[in-house]
Structures are given as structure tokens and as C-alpha cells.
Amino acid sequence: MSALAIAPTFLSDFTRLTPDVQLDTLAVMRAYQAGDQPGLESVAGAADPRVRVVSIAPDWSGVIVPDPDVEPGTEDAGQDEAHETPYRLLTVRPRDEALRYARSLRPEALPDTLVEAGTDPVDLTPIGPPELAGALSSPFAQWQITLHPDQHRITEAHFNGSAQITGGPGTGKTVMALYRAAHLAELDAAAHPGDTRESVLLTTYNRALAQSLADRLDQLLPDPGTRSRVKVATIDSLARSIVQTHTSTAPRMAGKDELAQRWRAVALADGLPFSGRFLVDEWEQVILAKGLELLPDYIRCERSGRVQHLAPEHRRQVWETVRRYVGAMRVEGLWSYPQLAGEAARVLGRSGPLFRHVVVDEAQDLHPAQWRMLRAAVPEGPDDLFIVGDPHQRVSDNRVSLASLGINVRGRGHRLRVSYRVTQEILDWSMPILGRRAALGMDDDADTLAGYRSLLRGPAPVVRGCESRTEELTALGEWVRVWLEAGVNPSEIAVAGRNQWVVRGVTKELEARGVPTTPLEGAGDTAAVRVGTMHRMKGQEFRCVALVGVSDHLLPPKAALEAAEGDQVALEHAYQQERTLLFVACTRARDALYVSHVGQPSRLISENW
């Protein structure tokens, strides 16, 4: 069986073909691999007699050439022999154009045209202005610590208090957080040479992001003495370690869904008119968020962001119920994440700050109790908190007003408007997904993406409509193969779906094709494609991203809409969260974005196109 490989230079042509021709191309490649080899035509008048064309569709042909290792002179080979020759597909074009191109290929040009597998597929990399060209063509890991000199200056600035950096996807916020932490560690080493404790906290949302920050920080701070001054931790692991150190017992954690389930059962048994989810949300988003400890304060408070109106007598009932359930959790030693952060804040309030500087990434998703913990973790003063985030990427229910939490960033805010990761083509396609609403900034102002743009140009996203799940998974498998053959490292490819069912299908498909996979949150395995849910895409970046199951029956998920129970405001809120999730997933791609659906595309994309 002989495969028809693709030349790395093929990919940029391929993404410009119409979906029909793309499918036809993949069918030819599949047929070739299955041994059912389509006829290759030699080209009359070709400068290189080894060049062939293959019919792709009635008016379209592919130009193929032998592997560069094959010696010239096989032009007289019979049909069978020709099929044993490993060929590579260079391009697919309208037939006349393909013939012209095939004739023009010169023998001495072929070895250059065919980039060996594993070398950088220059054509896939987006095009940027000359000053970015070096960074874009460098290895991906190297590019991931590149920063513009203007941004670099901000990371080394002295601030007379807390500072905040906001900006759309790919504007360099995370890398600024990294450089800021490194800079503060260096300053700290110079100012306190004898005190070697962890004095700088660099914190983020989940473990995968923390690991990625830690790895990159190792590169920025090669001196172990300076590096050891920075503690990299997720916000939850920080809360846990503070409480654990204080109580000498490891807290047992319960996520929101688990709590809602438990509380639902008890609420039902008690005959209460509230769902478990409502009670947990009320506790986390109002009582814990505002740090309320007394019923009169709860009765008086403004429940901003909450949909259902609650009269004072109902508030009394909720308060009493929550108090009882939380009491039961305490007996079990069970904590929710915001609750644990609130406890950590209280511990630090008594024992004093832990760090001299705190740097926060993905700040838009932190709960007010987590901010209280961070506020208590560092003394108020110059360069205390350096906060980076994007309110447009908020995927949690948390809303904060930093000022009300004792964090004042007025006059020390920077908005970044240039994306260095997401190409203008991907931005143009993804931005409408967000809808037209401004997001609420952490400094109480509306935050808009006005003026946000990219310096990079690349292929337009590919949207593939399929008739069945099998067809969708097959098309995905073929697409990933194209990326791999183009020389993209497997770990620089991510495939995501909205739910675990989609993710399982993707994993099975890729594994069956011999493409190793690993969870999106997994680190280290460079020989495996990353696969996971869209939630796990947050904060990450890849060369190529495929989103599967962007179908109307899956996205937005019915359960998310039903949870709104017909309430218009809650429904709009659920929609917005789904929009954000999809927008965040799309904007993880640097070089190529592929989106597929079965049947109708999700209304989140089709409403805009």
C-alpha cells in the first residue's frame, strides 16, 4: 500500500479550497492509502518528467511529485511501478492552472519545494510585520515567551499601588504576567539577598495553566536562587494550603455541581420552594461574594446579578437554610472553593501577609472571596498586585468590583489592543460570536474590545458541515493528519468539544488512526494531540485548533438553557456564557482554526454569518 503524503507547503493552499473540493481531495488521499489508487497522469511538456497530476474533481487536479529521495529517471516506469513510488501532493488547483504549474516545476527545484517532515511548515505560519517574523518562525515554545518591547517596559515599571492590564485574546497579558513575576523576583533578590523565601506569588485559574507558567518561568529565571522566590500556584491550591497549614487537616472540596445535588435532595426533603442550584448560587454569588455574616445585612443587600427577586421573608428562609447546610458541611469537613478562599482570607487577616508581591493571571474569573484572600496575602503598597485579565473571556458567574475589595487600580490601568497570537482572519470570524454586549470590567467600567486588532494574517477558519457524526469524526481525523503531515508538532494541535461525549468520540477516532492523544490539561507529552472540553481550552495556546460538534443540537447545550427555567434574563446570561466559551476556544489558535458540525451549525455561529 502506498500513501499519498502531503508536502508541508500544501496546507495553506488546502485551507483556501471550497469545502467540496477539500472533501474530494481527502477522498483521493484516502483511496490512495487504501490501495485503491486513482490514475496518475504524466504531464506533456513538463520540465520535470517525474511530475504527475491526479484528478480530484471534474475541474480540479492535484499536482504530485515523487519523494525527494527518489532518483530522477523513473518517467518510463509502468503504472504499477508508479504506484509503488511514494508521492507527495504539492497543491490542488483548477485543472488548467494545475497543468501549467506542473509543467513549470523544474527538477532542481523539487528538493527545495518538498520540505522534509518535521521541519517548519513556513506556509502555515501566519504572516506578520517584519519585526514579528523572527518570533513567528522560531520554535513554538520560544515564541511563547516573546514580548513586545513596549509591553516589556510595563512589566518593569514601578507602580505606586496595584496595576491592571486588560486586553483581548493573544494581546500578551499572560506573558506580561510572567515577565512581571520574573522582574519582581530579581528586584527582591537584590533588595533582600539574605531572605530567600517565596516572596512573589504568580497565580492563575487551573493546574494546567499554572504548570505552563512554571515551565516558562524556569526559562526566564535560570538562576535557581531567584526562581525559588516565585511561588506559582492556582488560586484554589493557595487557599487550600493556607487553610491546611492553619488547621493541620486537608480540606475536602466539593464543586458547585456536587453541592447543588446534595442541597437539592435536602431542599426537597424539607419541602423548600428553592432548587439546590438556586441555594448554592445564592450562597456563593451573594452571601460569600459580599462576605455577609449577619441576616440583617443579607436582608438589606442588593443582590446584583441575581435574577429571581427575593422578598425579606424569603431571604430569612434562604439564610436559615444556607446556615444549616453550611453547618452540616463543616461537620463533614467539606468546603466549597469560594468558601475556602474566604476562610484563607480570614486566616491571613489574623496571621499577616505571605508575600511582598502578587501577580494574577486570568483575573476575570476570580470570586470576590478569592480577591479578599489575595488582598490579605500582600501588604498594601507600591507594586503590591499586578493583575491581568480580559472581562470578555469571563466563563464563570463571578463579578467583582476591585475597588470594593480594597484593590485600587485607578490611574494604573493599561489596555492592550494588538493581538500577537490570533490572526485577523480568526478574529474577524470569532468576534461576532461574542455578540454586541460590553462586558463589565473589574474596575466597575464597561469594557469593550473597540480597536482590538491583529498584526497577523493567515488562512481563514474552515467550517465543515457534515451529515453524520461518523462523517464528522472521519473528516476531523483527516484534517488532523493534514496538520501533522504539514510538520505541526502533535502537542501544538488541540481538538475540543463542548461535552465529554464529543471528546470521547474524538479521542477514539484519533487513536484508531494511530494518532496519540492526551488530555488538554496534561503537560509534557510532546508526541500527543491535546483533546478535551472547551472549558479546558481557557488560557492555553496552540498552532492549530479543531472544534468539533459545533452543531445546533449540542451548542448551546439544552441543559444550560433549561436551567434558566424560562427566565429571560437567566436565559440571556446562559447564552452569553456559551458565546464566551466558544469565543475563548476559537481564539486559542495561532495558525489554523477548523470548526465542524453535524446538521445545522450552532446558532452561536450561524446567527452571525
Ligand SMILES: Nc1ncnc2c1ncn2[C@@H]1O[C@H](COP(=O)(O)OP(=O)(O)OP(=O)(O)O)[C@@H](O)[C@H]1O
Ligand atoms: N511582540 C510580540 N511578538 C511576537 N509574539 C508575541 C509578542 N507579544 C506577545 N507575543 C506572543 O503572543 C502570544 C499571546 O500572548 P499571551 O498568551 O500572553 O496573550 P494573552 O493576552 O494572555 O491571551 P489570552 O487572553 O487569549 O489568554 C504569546 O505566545 C506571546 O509570546
